[in-house]
Structure formats: structure tokens, C-alpha cells
Amino acid sequence: MDARVVSARLEEPAPQPFDFVSTASEHGWAYLKPFEWDEAASELRRIHRLASGRVARLRMREGSMGSSSVSVVVEAVGGALTAEEEAEIRRVVRRMLRLDEDPSEFYQYCAQLDGWSLRLTPGGGRLLRCPSLFEDMVYTLCTTNVNWSGTKRMVERLVATLGEPFPGRDDWRAFPTPQAIAAAGPDRLRQEARLGYRSAYLWQLALDVVEGRLDLGALEDPGLSTEELYRALRRIKGVGDYAASTLLMLLGHYDFIGIDSEAKAFVSRKYFQGQPVGEAQVRAIYEPWGRWRYLALWFDVPPHDPTTKHDITLHTTPRGVPSASSGRQDCTTKGESDDTP
DNA sequence: ATTACTATCGCCCTTCTAGC
DNA sequence: GCTAGAAGGGCGATAGTAAT
Numbered sequence: 157m158d159a160r161v162v163s164a165r166l167e168e169p170a171p172q173p174f175d176f177v178s179t180a181s182e183h184g185w186a187y188l189k190p191f192e193w194d195e196a197a198s199e200l201r202r203i204h205r206l207a208s209g210r211v212a213r214l215r216m217r218e219g220s221m222g223s224s225s226v227s228v229v230v231e232a233v234g235g236a237l238t239a240e241e242e243a244e245i246r247r248v249v250r251r252m253l254r255l256d257e258d259p260s261e262f263y264q265y266c267a268q269l270d271g272w273s274l275r276l277t278p279g280g281g282r283l284l285r286c287p288s289l290f291e292d293m294v295y296t297l298c299t300t301n302v303n304w305s306g307t308k309r310m311v312e313r314l315v316a317t318l319g320e321p322f323p324g325r326d327d328w329r330a331f332p333t334p335q336a337i338a339a340a341g342p343d344r345l346r347q348e349a350r351l352g353y354r355s356a357y358l359w360q361l362a363l364d365v366v367e368g369r370l371d372l373g374a375l376e377d378p379g380l381s382t383e384e385l386y387r388a389l390r391r392i393k394g395v396g397d398y399a400a401s402t403l404l405m406l407l408g409h410y411d412f413i414g415i416d417s418e419a420k421a422f423v424s425r426k427y428f429q430g431q432p433v434g435e436a437q438v439r440a441i442y443e444p445w446g447r448w449r450y451l452a453l454w455f456d457v458p459p460h461d462p463t464t465k466h467d468i469t470l471h472t473t474p475r476g477v478p479s480a481s482s483g484r485q486d487c488t489t490k491g492e493s494d495d496t497p
Numbered sequence: 498a499t500t501a502c503t504a505t506c507g508c509c510c511t512t513c514t515a516g517c
Numbered sequence: 518g519c520t521a522g523a524a525g526g527g528c529g530a531t532a533g534t535a536a537t
Contacts, residue, residue, distance in 0.1 A: 301511050306527060352526045353512090396512045502535075513524080 160323070164237050166228040167219055168249050171258065173279030176218040176226060179253050183283040188295060188308060189315040190331055191284075203322055204248065204287060205330035206241050210234055211322045216249065223279060226253060233323040248287035257282060257408055262448040269444055274455035281451055285406045289372045290365055291331050292406045293392075296399050297354050297361070314349040337362035357394030375407065382409040382447075401450070410450035413442060422457050 170176070180186060180200040186193040190203040200216045212232040219225030228249055230237060237245070250256055259281040266274060286292045298310045318336045319329030337345070337358060345355035364370035375388060382404060389400040401412040413419065423438045438453075445452035 299511095301509085301525070302527065309527095350526085353524080354526090357512095394512075398511060498537100500535100500537075502533105504531100504533075506531080507529095509526105509528080511525095513522105515520100515522090517518105517520080 160233045161231050162233070162236060163229055163231045164242075166230065166242065166246065166249075168226045168228060168246055168255065170219065170223060170225050170253075170255055172224065174223050174255075175277050175279035175282075176216075176223060176253075178277050178280035179282040180216065180284060182280070183285075184304065184307075185284045185286065185292075185295060188311045190319065190329060200284075202252075202287075203319075203328045203330045204245075205320050205333065206244055208238065208241055210241065211320050211328075211330050212241075212245070213322060213328060214245065214249070216253070226255070252285055252287055254282040254285065254408070259448075259451070262410075262451055265445055265448055265452075272452075272456070274452065275458065276455045281455070283405065283451075283454065286331070289376060289403075289407070290334055290361075293361060293372075293395075293403065294331075294337075294358060296402050296406070297358055297394050298351070299402070300354070300394070300396070300399055310349060310351055310354075314345075314351070317344070317348045334362040334365040338366045354394060360393055378408075382411045385409060386412065405450045409447075411447045413439060413449050413453050419453060419457075426456075 177198050180198075181193050181195070185191060186200060192201040193199075194201065198217055202214050202216075203211060204214050205211050210232055212230050215229040215231070217227050219227045226249060228245065230245055262281050263276075266272070266276060286295065294314070295307075295311065298314075299307045302310070314337075315329050315331060318332035318340055320332075320336075322328035322330075332340075340348075340359070342355045342359040345351050345359055349355070351358060361370070365372060370392070375385060380388075385404060385407065386400050389395050389403050390397075395403065404410075404412050419438055423441055427441055428437070439449075442449040442452050442456075
């Protein structure tokens with residue numbers, strides 16, 4: 157480690173209940189660069205470029221006092237953090253771990269709806285997201301038309317090609333800024349990051365952000381209805397129904413289910429004895445969950461289902477696998493899970 | 498004869514577009 | 518608004534070729 161590296165430790169209060177491990181590792185984003193999930197240490201890491209231009213490494217884990225806080229170790233070169241930098245780090249940690257989101261109504265649904273056995277832990281129900289909506293969008297575009305290993309490779313190459321390195325560590329690179337992606341141009345995205353047809357979409361997205369035609373901050377307005385947001389997202393080139401639904405989830409709107417082939421395959425197996433199902437049938441299954449449908453589907457899919465994207469993200473970690481010794485309680489109601497609710 | 502490498506093909510999954 | 522078909526890049530399986 158570079159001798160110039162200084163580290164600071166922040167403690168960020170968490171809502172209650174809060175399950176850090178579930179929040180940090182449940183969603184596949186934790187396995188995409190520049191995120192890194194350390195299973196053994198229960199530590200989520202990310203190389204992060206601060207607005208000041210400094211590239212820092214963030215190491216997040218459950219707080220020293222338990223689940224009531226998140227501990228963040230910030231490693232950086234160039235002296236102590238400024239107040240602005242510290243405030244920014246606290247802000248992005250809150251966004252990534254959704255510390256300001258309140259899933260208590262989802263828990264109530266979980267307790268009241270009969271016949272479901274979601275593998276939800278107390279304080280779970282939060283799915284990791286990026287420090288910014290732009291990064292969430294890039295990740296999402298990289299999930300379209302490919303399997304999970306393809307997504308991981310594309311993101312890895314994008315970060316390796318255009319991400320800014322931590323001083324002295326060429327292999328620690330932050331997520332590329334919209335400016336870097338816009339400046340790279342579609343040809344480099346295609347040839348070096350090998351994003352294929354997504355190159356043009358991604359470049360256009362970055363350019364629209366940089367040149368102010370697309371105000372992503374406006375999309376984070378909690379006053380927007382899901383329908384308004386969906387329409388706005390669909391106006392972005394490359395964002396179809398699946399990607400828009402995923403982005404809605406990332407923005408904290410769980411009303412729409414991103415129905416991909418894997419969701420259909422899962423619902424077909426679990427509720428229709430393997431018969432082919434359409435999107436309408438998938439929607440009907442999760443209708444009782446109201447504005448929590450997406451989370452209901454997410455936590456209905458078993459982590460060990462070998463054919464799903466969920467598994468591919470999760471089988472790298474035994475987390476989420478219900479076990480008697482884990483000491484965690486599933487959000488389980490009576491009845492067998494094979495019953496159609 | 499066996500192993501290792503390379504090339505090809507069909508399929509996968511989602512978005513876009515044209516037509517109804 | 519809905520549907521069908523095309524597009525698109527990568528993956529895995531298979532076939533073909535070269536090396537040991």
C-alpha cells in the first residue's frame with residue numbers, strides 16, 4: 157500500500173431494522189466493477205471518484221455498534237478529507253445502501269399476505285444501487301441482451317478502459333464519468349469496452365447528460381409518479397420495457413415488474429407446473445403486493461435457482477441461502493410456497 | 498490415437514421498427 | 518395500443534484441423 161494513503165473512518169446512522177449484509181450483497185450490482193463484495197469479511201468496497209477529482213476507496217461494513225450504523229473506511233491519497241468530500245461520501249453511501257428508504261409497508265404486506273414465503277430477512281428488502289443514477293443506467297444498459305457473465309465483462313472493460321485509477325494502483329479504477337464516456341466516443345466504446353450496439357446508446361446518454369439535455373436529477377424527484385417516470389425513462393434510447401422497469405426499481409419504485417425471460421421461467425416453474433406463461437400471468441401472480449411487486453418477485457426467486465440471473469449473482473455468495481444456523485428469520489407466512497396465492 | 502486448438506452455427510434475450 | 522419480425526453481440530455446442 158502506498159505510504160501516502162490516509163484513511164478516515166465514518167459512521168453513518170442506519171434506519172431500523174437494517175440488514176447490511178443483505179443490502180450490500182443481495183443485488184448483482186455488488187459483483188460489478190468497481191464494486192467488490194468480500195464475502196468473508198462481509199465488506200462492500202468501491203473505488204469512487206469524488207467530485208473534487210480525488211479517487212478514493214470506500215470500505216463499507218456493519219457499524220461498530222451493530223446494525224444501527226454503517227461503518228465506512230475511506231482510503232485516499234492527498235491528505236485528510238475535506239468537509240465537502242466527507243459530506244459527499246455520506247450522501248453516496250446513503251444512496252447506495254438506500255438508508256433513506258422505508259420498506260416498513262413492504263414488511264407489513266409480508267406479514268399479512270397468506271401463502272407466501274419470501275426469503276426476506278428482518279431489515280432486508282433494500283437492493284444495492286450505484287452512487288448515481290447515471291451509473292445505474294450504464295449498468296442497466298449493460299444487462300440488456302446478454303447473460304450475466306457478459307454484463308460483468310462489459311462493465312469490467314468499461315471501467316478498465318475509461319475509469320480513473322486510484323493513485324499508485326492501476327487496477328483500482330473508479331466508474332467512468334459521463335464526461336469520459338462522452339469524450340471516448342462510440343467507436344472506442346465498441347472496440348475497447350466491446351459494448352456492441354450498446355455503444356451508441358451509452359455514448360448518447362453520456363453526451364446528453366454532459367451537455368445538459370438530460371437532467372437525471374429531475375428523475376430522482378420523489379414527487380414523480382411511476383407512470384411519469386416510466387415514460388421519461390422509455391424516451392431514452394436503448395431503454396425498453398425491461399430496462400425501464402429495472403431503473404424504476406433502482407429509483408425506489410417497485411410497482412412495475414421487469415419481466416424478463418427468467419422471471420417468466422421462474423413463475424412458470426413455481427406456479428404453473430412448467431407451462432409457458434406470458435407477462436400478464438406474471439403480473440397477476442404478484443398483483444396482491446401492490447406497489448411492492450418488484451420486491452415480492454425478487455425475494456420470491458430462490459437464490460439457488462441455477463437458471464436465473466438472480467442465482468448467477470448470488471451463487472458467488474452463500475448469502476441469502478436460508479439456513480437453520482444463520483440465526484436469521486425468513487419473512488415467512490404459513491402455507492407451502494408452491495401454492496398459488 | 499489422443500489431445501488441443503480454431504472455426505462455425507444456432508440459440509439466447511431484449512430493443513427497435515413497421516404495420517395493423 | 519398491440520403484434521410480429523428484424524437486429525444485435527455473445528455463448529455454448531459441435532465440427533473440423535493441427536499438434537503431439
